[in-house]
Amino acid sequence: MSTTAEHDRPASRPDRSPKQDRSRATRQRLLEAAVACLAEHGWAGSTVAVVAERAGVSRGAAQHHFPTREDLFTAAVEYVAEERSTALRDLFPEGAADRRAVVAALVDLFTGPLFRAALHLWVAASNEEQLRARVTELEARVGRETHRIAVDLLGADESRPGVRESVQGLLDMARGLGLANLLTDDTARRARVVTQWAALLDDALG
Amino acid sequence: MSTTAEHDRPASRPDRSPKQDRSRATRQRLLEAAVACLAEHGWAGSTVAVVAERAGVSRGAAQHHFPTREDLFTAAVEYVAEERSTALRDLFPEGAADRRAVVAALVDLFTGPLFRAALHLWVAASNEEQLRARVTELEARVGRETHRIAVDLLGADESRPGVRESVQGLLDMARGLGLANLLTDDTARRARVVTQWAALLDDALG
Numbered sequence: 001m002s003t004t005a006e007h008d009r010p011a012s013r014p015d016r017s018p019k020q021d022r023s024r025a026t027r028q029r030l031l032e033a034a035v036a037c038l039a040e041h042g043w044a045g046s047t048v049a050v051v052a053e054r055a056g057v058s059r060g061a062a063q064h065h066f067p068t069r070e071d072l073f074t075a076a077v078e079y080v081a082e083e084r085s086t087a088l089r090d091l092f093p094e095g096a097a098d099r100r101a102v103v104a105a106l107v108d109l110f111t112g113p114l115f116r117a118a119l120h121l122w123v124a125a126s127n128e129e130q131l132r133a134r135v136t137e138l139e140a141r142v143g144r145e146t147h148r149i150a151v152d153l154l155g156a157d158e159s160r161p162g163v164r165e166s167v168q169g170l171l172d173m174a175r176g177l178g179l180a181n182l183l184t185d186d187t188a189r190r191a192r193v194v195t196q197w198a199a200l201l202d203d204a205l206g
Numbered sequence: 207m208s209t210t211a212e213h214d215r216p217a218s219r220p221d222r223s224p225k226q227d228r229s230r231a232t233r234q235r236l237l238e239a240a241v242a243c244l245a246e247h248g249w250a251g252s253t254v255a256v257v258a259e260r261a262g263v264s265r266g267a268a269q270h271h272f273p274t275r276e277d278l279f280t281a282a283v284e285y286v287a288e289e290r291s292t293a294l295r296d297l298f299p300e301g302a303a304d305r306r307a308v309v310a311a312l313v314d315l316f317t318g319p320l321f322r323a324a325l326h327l328w329v330a331a332s333n334e335e336q337l338r339a340r341v342t343e344l345e346a347r348v349g350r351e352t353h354r355i356a357v358d359l360l361g362a363d364e365s366r367p368g369v370r371e372s373v374q375g376l377l378d379m380a381r382g383l384g385l386a387n388l389l390t391d392d393t394a395r396r397a398r399v400v401t402q403w404a405a406l407l408d409d410a411l412g
Binding site for chain 1: 246247248250251322325326328329330331332333338341342345368371372374375377378379380381382383384385386388389390395398399401402403405406407409410
């Protein structure tokens with residue numbers, strides 16, 4: 001963690017040097033390449049060297065940013081998850097409007113390359129001690145943030161009985177729908193399930 | 207498939223020889239060892255040789271039953287899924303009684319070693335062409351059967367609008383809850399989500 005902190009300055013920071021900008025751009029290329037690599041080749045096929053080559057970065061530079069394989073891939077999943085969370089909030093700048101649309105957008109978080117990459121990391125972590133603690137902590141953090149976004153966008157009042165669990169169940173369903181989309185294109189069925197459960201959720205949230 | 211058909215005779219078949227019984231018992235030991243192996247070590251750590259040793263069966267005998275790694279592991283996941291489906295039906299011999307109990311039992315299908323094993327197979331299949339077609343077909347078959355059981359046990363009338371999608375969404379949620387239980391013990395949270403969603407489903411099914 002400490003090795004990446006110096007590159008995490010916000011883009012607007014006035015004292016950034018061209019060297020820091022280059023370092024930041026390199027880091028970002030590595031993170032995006034890592035998620036794509038994980039999604040396409042799984043954990044077994046994903047190493048720092050493969051990602052460095054894909055990103056057009058020297059192996060030494062990659063290792064400067066991410067000393068271990070675990071550092072690189074957990075940082076990559078977290079980075080892309082944050083990007084997607086921000087994009088999701090930006091989709092609904094006014095907050096909850098059409099709950100069906102919000103549910104569909106939440107479910108969309110769990111399809112595509114990020115979910116695929118996260119799933120590979122998750123499953124690998126279940127059998128690898130070194131990865132397990134890192135991924136458990138990462139998933140808890142990403143999960144809390146996703147829950148917070150869902151509550152905000154759905155306009156859910158969690159002080160009412162059952163509301164918190166309804167939102168949690170929705171996100172569990174979203175995760176399951178992501179899994180159902182892994183081997184086949186499940187788009188049409190998913191849209192029907194989303195419509196039905198958005199209606200049930202609407203009743204539950206009042 | 208043709209290599210396994212001769213061992214698939216029902217236990218009650220009168221003309222079974224002791225040799226056939228032994229062959230059937232060997233096959234069953236291999237299937238159970240394969241699921242346990244997949245759950246514990248993932249696809250990368252699961253080979254016919256490792257499973258044969260775990261089952262106390264010679265490698266030659268294992269290969270007689272299952273010529274390829276894909277044969278063994280897809281058959282194993284299917285076998286255990288069938289066992290669990292049967293056990294689930296047996297839990298509710300009278301059909302739908304308490305929907306909360308049925309939902310909890312359905313969700314339980316997606317925790318434990320079978321789900322873990324299936325998940326490893328599923329994720330491996332997303333990156334391995336050889337496995338992909340087999341697992342896609344297997345999942346479709348197991349998925350249809352699970353849906354049928356859910357409809358029966360819940361007493362769901364699928365001719366009514368939205369009922370089919372409600373049951374599908376429930377099973378998607380169950381799958382997502384299985385995923386949430388992979389790295390940490392999610393039992394307490396899961397019970398609360400099940401209670402809430404069982405209530406929503408109860409309203410939807412009427």
